[in-house]
Amino acid sequence: MKKRTPKPLVAKKLIQPIPEKVEPIQTEKIENVYPLNQMIEKIKTDIGHSPDVIIRELKIGSKRVFDAAAVFIDGLANKDVIQKVLQNLLVDVRETELCEQAEITDLIKNFSLATGELQVLSDTPIDFNQLYDAVMSGDTILLFDGSPVAFKIGSKGWESRGIEEPSSEQNVRGPKDGFTENIRTNTALIRRRIIDKNLVFEPIKIGKRSKTEMTITYIKDLANEKIVNEVRERLSKIEIDAILESGYVESMIQDETYSPFPTVYNTERPDAVVGGLYEGRIAILVDGTPFVLVVPALFIHFMQSSEDYYQRADISTLIRLLRVGTFLLSLLTPAAYIAVTTFHQEMLPTTLLISLTAQREGVPFPAFIEALFMEVTFEILREAGIRMPRAVGAAISIVGALVLGQAAVEAGLVSATMVIVVSLTAISSFVTPKFNLAISVRMVRFIFMGLAASFGLFGIIIGLLVLIAHLCSLRSFGVPYLLPFAPFVLKDQKDGIIRLSLWSMTTRPKLIGGQDNVREKTAKPSP
Template sequence: MVFRKARKLLHKKKQFHTKQVQVSEKQFLLSVDLDKNLQILQSLYQDCFDVTFRTFLVGGHTRAVLVYVEGLSNIEEIDDNVLTPLISQTQEKVCTPLETLENKIHISKIAQVKTFADCIDNISIGNPILLVQQEVGGLALALPKWEKRSIEEPTAESVVRGPREGFVETVAVNTALLRRKIRSPDLKMKAMQIGTYTHTSVVLAYIQGLADETLIEEVENRLQRIEIDSVLESGYIEELIEDNSYSPFPQLVNTERPDVAAANLLEGRVVILVDGTPFVLIAPINFFSLLQSAEDYYQRYMISSVIRVLRFGFMILSLVLPSLYVAVLTYHQEMVPTSLLVSVAASRESVPFPALVEALMMEITFEALREAGVRLPKQVGAAVSIVGALVIGQAAVQAGLVSAPMVIIVAITGISSFMVPHYTQGIALRMLRFPIIILAGSLGLLGVILGVIAIVIHLCTLRSFGIPYLAPIAPMKGRELKDALIRAPWWKMNSRPHLTGEYNSYRQSPGQKPDPGRGNE
């Protein structure tokens, strides 16, 4: 045992030492000796068949090498605007070669690199590196080109009325979509790289003057503290920067819609964009923002308010309806009208299980069918989930394993959970449904009340980057209730929500209510 621990410790030290050597090599400054630079880069990219080292003579005299990755760099632009003018040019002695080359290369963006780390970062994102003999440093040429998905409407956030565009997996396209929405230079974007091996580009976007400086600094500090080998999706970032990692409720909201991200930026929030995923993160949030849809702000305010109230009501049903059914049938039969109780008792006459086991069995089966429908291909996923629920429910009732009222309760609960617009919030409610059902089967309505109280207490203690999760209800902020349980008309929402610290409170001038008789006064 002692030898095994010693061997593991030695192996960890060896790995740490190897990593330190690799990092130190990458931080070396580029040498004037082109062969030495080429040797180090070739050793770093050993067994990388897609990395090309193109050696040529500038003007027929000076040796140079171009390093790029096939599939990430634009080969046509390299041939036409880099290799052709450099090979055919005449040697000039007045200026240094690098200064001359910058004028000869016909591309819009060129940056100088001094270290191997800079070279590796640029090569990895598709920028070819040009190294020249007897020159300290090199040139990074902005010629990336890779396959990317076209801009389409997000399938998970489709709307009847509203923009039909969504984010894609390329962070440069996503930032451009935000710039199209918010054309002010106050929209700031800070870029950083996270991930030892992936070097994933992460962009922190905010509007200067609307977002509080303390909030921006806190988000930036949490991002810079991340030390991880890879970031392949924004979910990595979300778990590493949230306030309470043991809470089932999300403390950041993700979206694929540029209009949703722009609307939150205009309310003083920050947006985190991650390269390689169309899902961007928005912080801080509260419980009520997870129950709001983008379409709430595009339809008339009366329709949006009614739909939002329905959404809140069905969210509560999706959480407690099965547990209320179990509690009433198990402990509180006197609460049910006699005729209804006789009907329910007749349907449960052949069921061999108590109401608690029956509810858990049906809920688990429904969740399995829903998850199977999500994972299967689109062509068969919906059909399997719907047909499976109908066939299994009908067969279970005929076989006497479950009662017909329980099938109805589970179906209503499932439909209610679909009313929640954000998938992560819906999953949290689905998870909490099971412990409340167990409490209802053990303690009756008292167990249901205790479960709901525990959830409310947890929500009261939860925060998102310092913002109370139940704001503006707890603590009460009367001015911000216009966009919580209901949606007030735009001409009444003159102020922004107060998130943290100092903020720009007014988003529009007062007196915007339409009045045709007022004229242009």
């Protein structure tokens, strides 16, 4: 019997004549369907012969042999998925009657690739930029000799941090899981809590070079469509090389650039994001960071914590009132001390005035310089404690504050009362739940100190009026920043500074929610 010669592994209509001399490919697309070895050489040349780019060449079939190649990046792709795909190609593909009648790519797609995520990339000429984006995102590309068809196999599987308790938002009661740097893990944490077909995840990529994956998340019948469109429009206008953290996005979509107060909320807690989604807000997830952005963000939003809804209403109300009080203490305590001791000594009781005068008798600086020196010193200690290794950071802050404070008093540089004032101010600033709002207070505090040193209590009052006017002028995606206080919305006061019981919170925020502004009514508990 005459021995058969193996035929090439491509359909006849896809076979292209191989030129004797192929010119170097300069364009981003191959204008003709070149042999597999030319496509592999172009990939190696474009990517720079990187050692982590794995190109596994293989031959498919037993009697009729087809050349193919799998391209993936070591460290980004899941090797178990790739191993299963290659095993199916090398072992399961057999010479069958179907192979005689159809293209090999159809055979592999329909009968051999047992993978959940598969996309067929077919273009003449082949778009290699599309292939590179897929490979560098952790997927695997399967190429065939002489064919413009390529398979994109979902094989993302890089190492990532597991789900842990959020380090920046500690709660006594409530869930202990937090977002991670993997956007797929983060979307799963949200889906676990919202089993609703109206939950929408809109993917978007930003960054000319990083092509960072992002997701706009909202509940379709709860979110305001105008705000959703505004979020889409602002994100689409971002033109930047790379997005490394959600702070990049926050700075480019916020309403007011020249304001110390944040207008975009960020959190590591899935329950806080889900609570915002149930109120009609929109979340923005960014791959590579555990911090999720939530908009619109109101001033009172930064004074609240997700734990407020896990405690009884009276306890939560007391804690919120405490936060508002400590916010004012952190903002005004040094300024009030400077104003009273410099301009308004008559406001103090005689005994207290004599005590303060005796303490300041040996201090060579005015009250403003004294307070400025202590505030700057404490800010240095606080920043040093954050940047130091965790094992010694807290010790540096505590020991430094004690030693420097005591030494400064004994040296006569500051009075003991000033140490108490600065300490009370610093402790009060830590009560604010959100770090970015606490930083805003730390910046504005120095302005109030300057006004108090120049004009006394009159300067503080003027500063407060300007501050309130500034807060009233701010917007977060079109929503007034001081809502529900300015404009005053009576129904929304139930979840402002005072939190009523959950059974009485039957409506969502008026200016944030969309079509369905009424929550499911809960019966009042009764024995």
